[in-house]
Amino acid sequence: MIISKLLNKLNAGKKIGITSVCSANKFVIEAAMKHAKKNKYNLLIESTSNQVDQFGGYTTMTPNAFVSYVYTIANKIEFPLDNLILGGDHLGPNVWRNIDSYKAMKNAEDQIAAYVSAGYTKIHLDTSFVLADDENNNGRLSAKTITERAARLCMVAEKVFKENSNTISKPIYVIGTDVPIPGGAIDNEEEIKLTTPEELEETIELSRKAFYTQGLEEAWDRVIAVVVQPGVEFSDSKVLPYSSEKNIGLKKKIESYKNIYFEAHSTDYQKNDDLIKMVEDHFAILKVGPWLTFAMREALFSLNLIENQIFKNKNSVEVSNLDKVLEVEMNKNPNYWKGHYKGTKDEIELAKIYSYSDRIRYYWSNKNVDASVEKMLSNLERVNISESLISQFLPNQYKELREGLIENNPRDFVQSKITEVLAVYQSATGGNIEK
Numbered sequence: 001m002i003i004s005k006l007l008n009k010l011n012a013g014k015k016i017g018i019t020s021v022c023s024a025n026k027f028v029i030e031a032a033m034k035h036a037k038k039n040k041y042n043l044l045i046e047s048t049s050n051q052v053d054q055f056g057g058y059t060t061m062t063p064n065a066f067v068s069y070v071y072t073i074a075n076k077i078e079f080p081l082d083n084l085i086l087g088g089d090h091l092g093p094n095v096w097r098n099i100d101s102y103k104a105m106k107n108a109e110d111q112i113a114a115y116v117s118a119g120y121t122k123i124h125l126d127t128s129f130v131l132a133d134d135e136n137n138n139g140r141l142s143a144k145t146i147t148e149r150a151a152r153l154c155m156v157a158e159k160v161f162k163e164n165s166n167t168i169s170k171p172i173y174v175i176g177t178d179v180p181i182p183g184g185a186i187d188n189e190e191e192i193k194l195t196t197p198e199e200l201e202e203t204i205e206l207s208r209k210a211f212y213t214q215g216l217e218e219a220w221d222r223v224i225a226v227v228v229q230p231g232v233e234f235s236d237s238k239v240l241p242y243s244s245e246k247n248i249g250l251k252k253k254i255e256s257y258k259n260i261y262f263e264a265h266s267t268d269y270q271k272n273d274d275l276i277k278m279v280e281d282h283f284a285i286l287k288v289g290p291w292l293t294f295a296m297r298e299a300l301f302s303l304n305l306i307e308n309q310i311f312k313n314k315n316s317v318e319v320s321n322l323d324k325v326l327e328v329e330m331n332k333n334p335n336y337w338k339g340h341y342k343g344t345k346d347e348i349e350l351a352k353i354y355s356y357s358d359r360i361r362y363y364w365s366n367k368n369v370d371a372s373v374e375k376m377l378s379n380l381e382r383v384n385i386s387e388s389l390i391s392q393f394l395p396n397q398y399k400e401l402r403e404g405l406i407e408n409n410p411r412d413f414v415q416s417k418i419t420e421v422l423a424v425y426q427s428a429t430g431g432n433i434e435k
Contacts, residue, residue, distance in 0.1 A: 016430035017279040019422070020263075022046045022089055022289035024059045025364055027296050029070060031418035033079040039426060043079075044122065045070060046087035046287070049094050054107075054114040057095075058336075059365060063088070063118035087122030088115040089287070090179070092153060094129050101131040105149065109156045116160040116171055123157055124174040124227070124263070125150040143199075143206050146177040151210035158219050173219065174285075176227030177203045180265045194246060195228035197253035204257060225263040225285055226254075232278075233266050234290075236341055236355035242267075242274040244281055251281045263287065268294075269356055275428035286429060290358035291421050297353075297360060299417035300373060302393040303410050307376050310383060320376035322369075326353075329366050336362035380410040396420065 021032045024047055036043040051057045052066045061069060067086060074081055091112055093104035108127070115123065127149035130141055157171050178195040203226060211220040230247050233240045244251075254262060261284035267275060268291035275286060304322045311317045330337060330352060337359040341351040353360055363369050385408060391398040397406065397413045406412040 014430070015280050017284045017286055017428070018042075018044055019425040019429055020044045020046050020087060020089075020285055020287040021292065021422075022048060022287050023292055023361075024051050024061070024066065024069075025293055025296065025361065026073065027414055028292045028418055029073050030077060031415040032292075032422060033074060033077055034415065035419050035422045035426070036083065037077070037079050041426070042083045042085060044085040044087055044285075046089045046122070046124075048089040048289075049091050049111065049126070052088075053095065053111045058362060063114045063120060067118045067120075085122055086118075086120045087124065088112075088120045089124050090126040091115060091124055092126040092129070092149070093131055094126060096131070097129050098132055100133040104131045105152065108153060112153045112156045113160050116157045116168065117164060119168060121169045121171055122174070123154075123171050124176075125153050126176070126179055126227075127153065128177055128179040141177075143177045143202050147175070147203070147206040147210040150175055150207065151214045151216060154211065154216055154219055155214050158216065170222060171219075173223045174225045174227060174263050175203065175207045175223055176263075177206075178229045179227045180229055180233065192229065192231055192233060192240070194231050195250060197249040200226065200228060200250055200253050204260065221259075223260060225261050227263050227265060230262075230264065230278075230283070232264060232270065234269050234356045236351050236357040239269040239356060242270060242278050244277045247281055254282050261285070272424050272427055275425065279428055279430070286425060288421065288425060290356070290361060292418055293361040293364065294356070294358045295417045295421050296364075296414060297358070299394065299397075299414040300376075303380060303413065304376060305393050306385060306389050307379055309389060310385070311379065317379060318375070319379065320372045322372045322376050325368055325372040326360065326363060329363050329369050330360070333363075333366075377410050377414075384408065385410070 021028065021044065023029065029045060032043055032045065047066050049057070051059050052061050052063055054062055056062055059066070070084070070086065071081065074084060091108070093101070093108040096104035096107050112123070127146050128141060130136055130139060134141060134145075154173060161168055161171055178199060207223070208220055211217065228250060230242060230250065231240060232242050250262070254260065261282050263285040264278055264283040265287050267278070267286045268288050270278075278286065300322065304320065307319055311319050337352050340357060340359055341348045341355065343351070364373070387398060387401065390401060390408075390413070394413055397416045400406045400416055401408055406416050
């Protein structure tokens with residue numbers, strides 16, 4: 001098992017980790033595969049419970065469909081499937097928080113079953129959300145309830161694995177009772193309550209007890225990480241950096257557990273030095289998502305400006321109007337951004353496009369937006385973009401072009417921008433796991 005190789009190296013005292021690419025975006029996945037292939041490391045791609053589930057999620061893809069989608073991209077660029085790990089993030093009743101616990105947990109069981117049967121091997125069991133009929137203790141469930149529900153979902157995963165053991169690898173698990181909000185949401189450091197060493201110990205011990213009560217001793221040996229809140233967050237306008245000093249207690253406590261490490265959520269936009277410190281402090285899995293599509297959006301908007309410059313006096317060419325198409329689609333369906341931004345109307349309009357939260361990422365799969373992106377790329381592929389224009393709008397890619405590292409191709413520019421982020425994580429994790 002690929003993840004086991006990572007654990008063996010960690011147990012040998014090597015300060016390495018693995019990057020978890022949490023995105024369903026086609027440009028991001030392709031860029032991640034090309035980067036992993038070029039640099040010879042294994043790639044972990046995760047879909048989140050609200051992106052992909054048995055009903056389709058917001059991407060309209062089931063777990064089987066997502067696996068097929070990822071494999072299609074892999075086959076296109078000849079990425080070896082043996083080097084690919086698929087993970088499910090925040091799997092549990094998250095999406096069904098507004099219904100009673102019986103129905104929500106039944107849906108969560110079906111979700112877990114769909115993920116495991118589709119071939120996902122890294123499973124984040126997240127039962128930390130308060131459901132409609134739960135006793136609300138200031139918005140938090142008891143650690144006992146969370147761990148018992150997680151064990152219940154693990155039972156389903158193990159059952160599916162055993163029924164398909166000839167075709168499915170053994171699942172590995174991530175647990176946690178102090179799980180940060182998916183996607184980043186807090187911009188005030190005072191709002192964040194860091195996980196204490198005592199809470200970490202309680203989570204691990206209650207989880208172990210819940211697993212053993214359900215006869216899941218062997219599955220417990222495949223629990224590789226626990227999610228905590230180390231104070232790493234981002235919002236639409238602010239990034240809260242990692243502090244090693246504030247997490248000394250957590251670091252010492254996790255060292256008392258063999259083969260269990262930390263999984264870090266919401267690490268987007270952290271400085272390279274801080275990501276390195278996180279890996280040194282046993283955050284073996286660094287999850288990144290919005291930062292990747294944020295970088296992609298920067299590239300696409302720069303290309304949109306280049307397109308407008310090249311074709312502004314050519315009536316024979318229909319330009320993409322990407323920025324306008326996005327604005328129309330975001331206003332037509334505001335559910336993914338409305339309520340997430342504060343401020344004046346003008347401030348909200350800017351945040352819709354440029355915020356760290358990157359709520360715009362939900363619209364790239366919209367058929368009209370996707371068609372507009374493809375039209376823009378097609379327009380630019382038909383011309384030779386002048387180096388001076390590339391220098392103006394994509395200076396880093398201009399440098400790479402001049403050095404012969406990329407071609408003068410708009411798709412290469414998009415992937416190069418995404419790779420800038422991936423390179424930060426590769427540096428922090430020590431290159432992930434070598435083949």
